[in-house]
Each structure stands twice: as structure tokens, then as C-alpha cells.
Amino acid sequence: MAKSKSVYICSECGAQSPQWLGRCPSCGKFGTLVEEIAEAPVLQKQPKRERSASARRPVPLSEVHEEKFARVSSGISELDTVLGGGIVPGSLVLIGGDPGIGKSTLLTEVSAHLSKREKVLYVSAEESCSQVKMRCSRLKLDSSNLLLLNETCLEDIEEAIGDEKFVVIDSIQAVYTSEMSSAAGSVGQVRECAGKLQRIAKSRGITFFIVGHVTKEGSLAGPKVLEHIMDTVLYFEGEKEDNYKILRAVKNRFGSVQEVGVFEMTGEGIFGVTDYSGVFLSENRGEAAGSCVTPSETGNRCMMVEIQTLMAKTAYGLPRRMPLGIDYNKLALLIAVLEKRCGLPFFNQDVYLNAMGGIRLNEPAVDLAVCAALAGGHKNRPIDKYTAVFGEVGLTGEVRGVSYAEKRVNECIKMGFQSVVFPAKNFKSVKKFEDKIRLIPVQYVNQMIKKLFPEESSKE
Numbered sequence: 001m002a003k004s005k006s007v008y009i010c011s012e013c014g015a016q017s018p019q020w021l022g023r024c025p026s027c028g029k030f031g032t033l034v035e036e037i038a039e040a041p042v043l044q045k046q047p048k049r050e051r052s053a054s055a056r057r058p059v060p061l062s063e064v065h066e067e068k069f070a071r072v073s074s075g076i077s078e079l080d081t082v083l084g085g086g087i088v089p090g091s092l093v094l095i096g097g098d099p100g101i102g103k104s105t106l107l108t109e110v111s112a113h114l115s116k117r118e119k120v121l122y123v124s125a126e127e128s129c130s131q132v133k134m135r136c137s138r139l140k141l142d143s144s145n146l147l148l149l150n151e152t153c154l155e156d157i158e159e160a161i162g163d164e165k166f167v168v169i170d171s172i173q174a175v176y177t178s179e180m181s182s183a184a185g186s187v188g189q190v191r192e193c194a195g196k197l198q199r200i201a202k203s204r205g206i207t208f209f210i211v212g213h214v215t216k217e218g219s220l221a222g223p224k225v226l227e228h229i230m231d232t233v234l235y236f237e238g239e240k241e242d243n244y245k246i247l248r249a250v251k252n253r254f255g256s257v258q259e260v261g262v263f264e265m266t267g268e269g270i271f272g273v274t275d276y277s278g279v280f281l282s283e284n285r286g287e288a289a290g291s292c293v294t295p296s297e298t299g300n301r302c303m304m305v306e307i308q309t310l311m312a313k314t315a316y317g318l319p320r321r322m323p324l325g326i327d328y329n330k331l332a333l334l335i336a337v338l339e340k341r342c343g344l345p346f347f348n349q350d351v352y353l354n355a356m357g358g359i360r361l362n363e364p365a366v367d368l369a370v371c372a373a374l375a376g377g378h379k380n381r382p383i384d385k386y387t388a389v390f391g392e393v394g395l396t397g398e399v400r401g402v403s404y405a406e407k408r409v410n411e412c413i414k415m416g417f418q419s420v421v422f423p424a425k426n427f428k429s430v431k432k433f434e435d436k437i438r439l440i441p442v443q444y445v446n447q448m449i450k451k452l453f454p455e456e457s458s459k460e
């Protein structure tokens with residue numbers, strides 16, 4: 001018998017190496033190589049060729065039959081939005097997120113809803129059937145038609161799938177295929193199982209919802225290959241302790257990846273939040289210095305988000321920068337702009353920043369609000385409760401125009417804000433709102449600081 005050999009596979013990118021290395025030569029990540037037992041024609045196993053070469057010929061595009069798929073509602077409108085308008089039959093949807101964030105809860109609700117009309121199988125590889133039943137009763141779901149299966153072997157799962165239209169696999173890390181000897185949840189197993197599920201989905205037209213765990217670093221456990229196999233990849237964001245969770249599409253073959261869904265987690269289940277207007281604002285905004293509200297465009301919708309900052313004297317050596325919700329480098333850059341262009345020293349201040357509600361703000365239009373919050377904190381002067389700020393900040397301290405200015409100002413008006421500070425470049429497009437809200441166009445960060453904290457400018 002041939003001696004079994006080890007290969008080392010990067011859990012980030014899936015690259016293989018014959019020996020253990022501290023750093024993956026392919027993606028450059030440290031400590032990601034894990035040992036797998038290589039079996040004869042390992043990993044790149046292809047499905048058996050069943051037809052002769054003549055069975056499939058190239059066809060002109062004009063002759064290709066266009067499939068019209070009717071989307072199915074999941075019963076949760078926020079989820080439908082993120083999926084691009086509903087579930088596409090025969091697709092593979094991966095839902096990733098930290099443990100306890102609500103993946104099983106969401107999928108139980110979806111399965112219960114779908115089971116009213118179609119046959120749905122819920123494969124619980126992690127929890128027993130009675131645990132799933134307990135959850136259904138807690139969520140007060142009508143799930144009498146829902147089929148449950150407590151199984152971890154993929155081949156047995158495949159056999160158990162009959163004429164179901166929807167199958168939930170909770171979770172991919174807990175199932176294994178008997179064709180490989182490595183442990184369930186290892187890189188090779190996850191990849192192989194996902195590939196098999198894909199073949200089942202495409203050949204039998206079954207829609208799969210697959211739960212995937214997230215590593216400490218925040219990426220899906222298992223190689224990137226897992227994301228490539230899926231049609232749609234959704235991530236749950238937000239801290240476990242926060243009430244609000246954001247579901248974001250990072251890949252979608254049937255819709256935009258711009259969409260986000262806002263969910264609220266309660267003891268009775270997970271609910272889509274349709275009125276998200278006050279979700280990312282604190283109750284006592286405008287009282288303390290160092291916070292600022294910005295209309296942020298996240299996932300095709302505009303939301304008012306409060307950015308809070310706190311400054312504390314640096315105790316030792318280097319000052320700390322601790323942003324939550326925005327990029328670390330972005331915060332460092334904006335602090336540098338404030339120091340250099342506006343004369344506000346931060347070199348002996350630790351800076352903490354938090355975007356309320358655990359939302360992540362990636363767009364450049366939040367720059368100016370971050371600067372406003374930092375300047376307010378530095379001057380120890382609160383910004384008026386009904387003033388919002390948006391705009392991109394350049395390295396020279398200029399305020400650049402941003403996209404969706406109209407939509408942002410509109411949202412400010414809708415939320416009862418009385419004035420808005422924004423890039424002068426966007427003035428033309430929002431001039432029409434002049435009688436509804438006080439418009440304060442600015443060209444430089446300095447100018448914004450003078451407008452927001454007026455008395456000080458008269459002293460200068």
C-alpha cells in the first residue's frame with residue numbers, strides 16, 4: 001500500500017505546498033498552512049465522464065435557450081432585497097457570519113416560510129432535531145411541513161434528498177465526505193463538500209442555503225474557493241451583543257452587491273428592519289462633544305449614521321488610533337489632514353472612533369463627518385443635534401464632491417435635520433432644497449470647522 005503523504009494547504013487561498021511554511025508563498029499570509037492527508041488523485045478530482053465528446057458541441061449564442069427564472073420570496077423582505085429580489089431557484093447561497101449572530105435563526109425562519117408551499121429539508125449537522133424544534137417553537141413558526149435531518153455525512157445527505165426544492169445545510173464545516181480521510185471542517189473537506197453540493201444543485205435544480213463559519217480574522221473558514229463555487233455569498237456583520245445586524249452581499253450572480261439588509265435580533269427571532277432611520281443614531285446626540293451625523297449611502301440606501309469619537313491623553317509613547325467601523329488608515333490620514341491643514345494637534349492624543357450600531361462605513365463621503373467629529377472633540381464643543389455633514393476630504397484639506405448628494409440631502413430633510421454641511425461642488429444639484437433645509441456648502445475642511453464652531457472664528 002502506498003504511504004499516505006501530507007500536503008499543506010493554505011486556509012486563505014487554497015494554495016498547496018509539499019512542506020510546512022510559516023508564510024503562504026501564494027497569498028503571503030502568515031500561519032495559514034494546515035496539514036492535510038493527500039490521497040491518490042487528491043482534490044482535483046473531476047466528476048466521471050459520462051458522455052461521449054459528441055454529446056456537447058459549441059452552439060451559437062442566438063440558439064441558446066434563455067432561461068426565465070421566477071424568483072421566490074423568502075418571506076423576509078430584507079433578505080429578498082439582499083438576494084437581488086428573491087431566491088433564484090437552483091442557486092447556491094452561502095451565509096457567513098460569527099457564531100451566534102443569527103444564521104441558523106434566519107434560515108429556520110426562511111425554511112418555515114418556504115415549507116408552507118414547497119418541500120424543504122433542513123439538514124442540521126451541528127444541532128439535534130429536537131434543538132431545531134425548540135428553536136421553531138421559540139420563534140413561534142408554523143413549521144409542521146418542514147423536514148429535518150440530523151446527518152453529517154454528505155453521501156447520506158445526498159441520498160436523503162428526495163424531491164425537495166430547498167435544502168439548508170447548517171453548516172458546511174460540520175459535514176464531511178467519506179471520500180476523504182481528513183477531518184470535517186478542514187480545508188480539503190469544505191472544498192470537496194461544496195463542490196459536490198454544487199453538482200447536486202445544478203443537476204437537480206435544488207436551491208441550497210449553506211451556512212459557513214467565519215474565522216477569527218473575519219473571512220469564511222475554508223479557502224476562497226468556497227466563495228467561487230457559490231452563486232451568492234452573504235455575510236452577517238455586527239457585534240454579537242448589538243441588537244442590529246447587517247446582512248451584506250459580497251458576491252451575487254443574480255443581483256447587485258450594493259444591497260444590505262438591516263436585521264434586529266430579539267428573543268422571538270430575527271426581524272428585518274424596514275424603518276432603519278433612527279437605528280444608527282444615539283438617543284442623546286448633540287449633547288457631548290466629538291460626535292457627528294452623516295447621511296451614508298450603504299447598499300443603495302441612505303442612512304443617517306452617527307460617528308462618535310473620543311480623545312484621551314496618550315500615556316506612553318505613540319498615540320493610539322482605534323477606529324471601529326472605518327478603516328484604520330483612513331482615520332490616520334484624516335487626523336494628519338486636521339493636524340497639518342487645520343492646526344489641530346493630535347500627536348499626544350489617543351483617538352477612538354465608533355460608527356454607531358456596528359455598521360461599517362467604507363465610502364469616502366464620510367470623511368468630512370469624521371473630521372467634524374474629531375474637530376468637535378478636540379475643541380470640546382458639541383455639534384448641533386440637527387446638523388449633518390458629508391463630503392470627501394483630500395490630502396490638501398479640500399472638500400471634494402461626492403455621489404448621491406441629492407439623495408443624502410433628501411434623507412437629512414426626511415429625518416428632520418435643519419442644516420447640512422456638504423461639498424461646494426455639489427451645490428448645484430441640491431440647490432432646489434434651499435427652502436427645506438439650511439445648506440452650508442464648504443470648499444475646505446478649515447471652512448467647515450469655522451462654520452460648525454462659529455464663535456471661535458470671530459476670536460481669530
Ligand SMILES: Nc1ncnc2c1ncn2[C@@H]1O[C@H](COP(=O)(O)OP(=O)(O)O)[C@@H](O)[C@H]1O
Nearest residue numbers: 097098099100101102103104105106138266267
Ligand atoms: N432560548 C433563547 N432565547 C433567546 N435568545 C436566544 C435563545 N437561543 C438563542 N438565542 C439567540 O439567538 C442568537 C442566534 O443564534 P443562532 O441563530 O443559533 O446563531 P448562529 O447559527 O449564527 O450561530 C444567539 O446569539 C442568541 O442570542
Ligand SMILES: [Mg+2]
Nearest residue numbers: 103104105170
Ligand atoms: Mg447555528
